[in-house]
Amino acid sequence: RPKNFPPGPTALPLIGNMLNLSPDNPLKDMEKLRGRYGNVYSVYIGHRAAVVVCGTKALKEALVNKGVDFAGRPQDMFMNDVTERRGVVLADYGPSWKEHRRFALMTMRNFGMGKKSMEERVQGEIQYTVEYLGKNSGKTLSPHVMFHSIASNVVCQVVYGRRYEHDDEFITRFVSTIDDVNKTINGPWAFLYDCFHFVRYLPLPFTRAFKARATVKSMLYPIIEEHKKNRVPGDPQDFIDCYLDELEKRSNNDTSFCSEELFMFCLMMYGAGTDTVSNTLLTAFLYLMTKPHVQERCQEEIDRVLEDKDLIAFEDRHNMPYVQAVIHEVQRIGDVVPLSVFHATTKDTELMGYSIPKGTLIIPNLSSALSEEGQWKFPHEFNPENFLNDKGEFVKPPDAFLPFSAGPRFCLGEGLARMELFLILVNLLRKFRFIWPEDAGEPDYELEFGITVAPKPYNMKVELRTT
């Protein structure tokens, strides 16, 4: 370890500390290492040193106070080769990332895409789910595909301007190809690829991910070409149109905007905005079903605030402190992106008294803040009181509430995700009662670890509410 580098367990040659971290669920091992070495420690992933940052104080110092120093992304890993170093999520801190992030934030905030606002698009999508649940009232179903489909369609509507039935051939192939890439990126072959440079030239199973990228390209490019043909300049209908308008505006300037970036942008928005939202919904309904008093209290509040109003608006959240608290608590306990997206230091810097050289891999352990003792009234149990005061009012979440991370890299889709979670939950709870099936046994709240974290598969029984 370099001088004054954060401490950590002894690393073995070639594999580093991989034996200290279980690939199935490294979070528990990381907690143990935190207990031993403190809130900032280092591990070796193969030959690469990584600094794990835990706890609200250290995370805030890294992500916010020294945000720019820690705003890079590693650039020499398998996932960078697969994504051709393009796309805002994995792009390094620099002009291309800045240009694209600024453009995306503006576009998402104003969303001047056609006549339909972002909220109308989300509402429109929810109606398909309401219809589906209505048809299945009285039955027991597996919600996994349903929630994935709603989250997927919201992104597809926003980015590509279209939606797909859940069994549509295009979207089924698209999703399974992306899954394939994700699994390879998260798997042992990617680890080998990252550890041993010579391996990169061998025809090993990681080549699947490069083939899958080519497949996804061949699927997305026709959509982009169609937009180029049919769009009305200055009257964008979706994110792709907005990008093409921008590309035209910048055509004489020195810019990083180009068709290749657009492709990766579309792909990454899909990747970042689908499983995150659908896994959060899965956690939400797991708790709502198995803690029926929480579901009933949400429904009472929803009925009281909306009375006979037809349409629910995102604005209504201000009058629903309990529902707001439940959604925040679901995000806290659901811990959907526990290790964030890995960062890298952009220059030699310091963190909590340790020296960290430029280019060091940084693992922000968001999970450690979401259940940190001293930060929450009930750090280890599901309890919406974590976000309510004595009067039952929703309180501003503490700094430890980091499901979307913080600082220059905070989640670009936070606004959209919040809107989706609120509108989906309120719409569905208003119309239906969700019941833990009698034959389902004891609920298992243990989360399954992956790039995003999810509850174990479960079924739900749905009944129409008669109020």
Ligand code: HEM
């Ligand atoms: C509950 C839902 C979501 C959660 C918990 C979540 C969480 C996160 C987290 C933890 C990061 C990493 C931030 C960092 O590196 O410090 C991130 C990045 C990102 N998210 Fe989300 N996200 C969600 C939904 C969405 C949605 C709906 C979209 C867009 C459609 C989106 C787009 C992005 C993008 C583009 C980035 C990369 C930002 C950058 O590197 O500058 N996310 N998200």
